[in-house]
Amino acid sequence: MLEYTENNVAWAAYCAGALGCLLVWWRMTKFLPWSPVRQLLRILVAAFLLVPAPVAPGMDELAPAFVVLLFDMTLVKGGDALHAAPYLIYGLMLGLVILVIDGFVRFLLSKRHA
Numbered sequence: 001m002l003e004y005t006e007n008n009v010a011w012a013a014y015c016a017g018a019l020g021c022l023l024v025w026w027r028m029t030k031f032l033p034w035s036p037v038r039q040l041l042r043i044l045v046a047a048f049l050l051v052p053a054p055v056a057p058g059m060d061e062l063a064p065a066f067v068v069l070l071f072d073m074t075l076v077k078g079g080d081a082l083h084a085a086p087y088l089i090y091g092l093m094l095g096l097v098i099l100v101i102d103g104f105v106r107f108l109l110s111k112r113h114a
Helices: 004-031 035-050 065-075 085-113
Strands: 052-054 062-064
Touching (some): 004 035
Antiparallel strands (some): 052 062
């Protein structure tokens, strides 16, 4: 197990890398003509990269949920191999709720200016 400072350094490095990936993804989806699809793809990748999950059930240490899911699916023989899946689903649902709220606010602002 990592010590507290090692864990923080690892998370800082991961967050910097995830931010770089998100910036590249943002630029790649910039040219999609339909805004809802562009925003949905951005939310999916952000949720995939940024949602943490416990390394093992009942532990306090966190890791990216997709990494925990991949390791559990490949290495866990018995038990709950999908314990990180709810965290990914919660992150996706939160992103979709934010996307719906953003769409509603944009709709209200467009009606107000028209």
